Amino acid sequence: MxxxxxxxxxxxxxxxxxxxxxxxxxxxxxxxxxxxxxxxxxxxxxxxxxxxxxxxxxxxxxxxxxxxxxxxxxxxxxxxxxxxxxTGLNGLLEYSYEPDRASNQPIRESSFYFDGYVRENGEAGIRNEIWIINTVGCINKTCEHLAKMGGSLYGDRIDGIYHFSHPYGCSQLGDDLTYTQTLLASLANHPNAAGILVVGLGCENNQIEEFKKVIGKQPAGRIKFLTSQEVDDEFEVGMELIGELVEYAEQFKRQPVPVSKLKIGLKCGGSDGLSGITGNPLAGMISDWIISEGGTSILTEVPEMFGAETILMNRAANEEVFHKIVHLINDFKEYFIRHGQEIYENPSPGNKKGGITTLEEKSLGCTQKGGHSIVQDVVPYGEKVKVTGLNLVQSPGNDLISVTALAAAGAHIVLFTTGRGTPFGGPVPTVKISTNTELAHRKKNWIDFDAGRLVDGVKMEDLTDELIEDLIDLASGKSRTNNEKFEFREISIFKDGVTL
Missing domain, CATH: 2.30.130.110 (Archaeosine Trna-guanine Transglycosylase; Chain: A, domain 4)
Known part of the structure; x- marks a missing residue:
């Protein structure tokens, strides 16, 4: 026995x-x-x-x-x-609004605080970094070199200087170009970045003057712009601008900030049979906690809601939000159909090897990351959340694309549950939560937190309290995630269209 x-x-x-x-x-x-x-x-x-x-x-x-x-x-x-x-799923479905008010939970005044950077617009950041954002992929290496040069010269004065490589910004039409501009502009507005250097080439579709309009109004000194074709030496000019941004960033000092200012992104990747038992329910507990404190959690991976979407629909704040969720789901199904692909061709080979059999099973485990809170809003791809509470963001399930979308939506931290492991990290601290203890022991340079202890008798309440404490330390700059330590920071932009 x-x-x-x-x-x-x-x-x-x-x-x-x-x-x-x-x-x-x-x-x-x-x-x-x-x-x-x-x-x-x-x-x-x-x-x-x-x-x-x-x-x-x-x-x-x-x-x-x-x-x-x-x-x-x-x-x-x-x-x-x-x-x-x-799978028992098939084709497009029709939905009816059947609100589940058992999901409602009271919001209390924040009782937890972290030491963060309060920006001029009132938002708070958990890092004081300089981000280099290129308008077009042709100058990835230029920006990468500027980040290395800036880090060597100014790295001890701020939390770091980083560039996020991407291949887009030129030869794009319609929604593709809009997606690129919107997402990059949202990153440019992220509060973890004290200052932004936008670098363009000069002949791309995503022209700096047009991109400025998407970024919007900024505090004086926070964003600098450089068009490479218009200067003799982009490295010399770029370093001068980075120096000015560092001086601007140094005005910000850590101070106590209520956790109601925090936004936490929720993501799973490389799921296994324990994901829906350990890691994802734990992420759901954190989601409910941050929302109860007046903060925000952000859930994405739309195709991995298929089969469990009615759970989220019935937790919509009102009928308007319900219809937004319906459109979110059906628009993504239409995207599959438009490209001649099977809507329910999921889970991945790695998921199946880990014990996930169908998309329904994966989705029922995936949506647990959203806890039991009311869905307050649905946010289009690349845009920032506008309200506190649980938000759904339009994005595919792909790890790189969805974590980038969470960061663009405003997530300060992403909780990334995984049963198989990945070294990947987004532009913000990406907390890798293992769903099984064996992975946590074997991949210590990848995994930040072991949720597999839940099956060994550790209580969910105790593990939740432990993770909350870790997140407050992380937000306060007292600790760093593995993706930060090893500088595994990447972005990926959703593409659905013609390339010229």
Missing amino acids: SLNASILLHENDGAAVALRDIRMGETILIEELSKSIKATEDIAKGHKFAVREIAQGDNVLKFGYSIGIATEHIMEGSWIHTHNVK
Whole structure:
């Protein structure tokens, strides 16, 4: 008899999740049902097995919801995965607003504070950095070199000088160019950047004079502009401008700021069978906490809402927000159809290897990052959030694109849950939360926090308190994430259109 070998997430579920490797013939105690079953085959950690017989054509339940349809009769104790389950999703759907007011939670005056930088517009930053933003990909290396030169000369006076490479800004039309301009402008307005150097080439579609209009009005001295074709030596001029930005940035000093000023982005990547049990629910606890303090959490990855979208729709603040969520979902489905792709061609090979079988299963785990709060608004791709509380942001699930969109939306920190691991980091501190302890031990240079301890008996409340303390230290500059330590900072811009 093996204890803690599995977990059943809902009393009606037909699928339990293995918390360790299970051998064929092993007897497993299903504590939630007070029964024992015998494994009919090997079941890998994070994968599912049947706790009761499931007839061909029946729904397979996990989290209390259907995660797909059984394609054959599944015997008790059998492995459940892609060989005997298929998605139950198909085509476009119609939705009705059925508000779930049980999700409402009171907002209290902030009782937590961090030491941040209060900007001239009243926003707060958790870093005092200089960001170099290029209008076009042709000058990536120029900007990269300027960042290195600036870091060597001024690195001890501020929190760092960084450039974010991208290939766009020229040969783009319509929405593609708009996406690029909007996203880069939102990054230029991010409060973690005390100062911004915008570098252009001179002949690109994304001309500096037009880009200035998208960026909007700025405090005097915060943004400098350089057109490379118009100067003899862009490195000399660029370094002069960086020096002026550093002087501007030095006026800001850390001071106590209520956490209601914080915006936390929510993302998962490389999910495994424990993602919906450990890391994502923990991120949901942080989301609910920051919102209860008057702050903001931001959820994205629209295709990974498919199959669980009604949960979010029924938590809409009002019918207007409900219709925004409907458009968010259906517009992304139309995007798939427009390109001749299967809407529900997900999860990825890595997800499947980790134990995720269908998009419904992935989505039900993914949306847990949003906790139980009311959805206050839906934000178009590349734009900044405008209201506090839980916001949904338009973006695909791709790690680089979605984390960039979260940063552009205003996230100071991104919580990135992962069951398989990645070294990737966005332009803001990216907290890698492992869904299993083995990954945390094996990839210490990637992982910042181990949520896998939840299956070893650590209470969710204790782990939440620990992560809150870590986040306040991170926001206060007392600690740094691994992506910061190793300077793994990247952006990626969504593209959907013609390249000239």
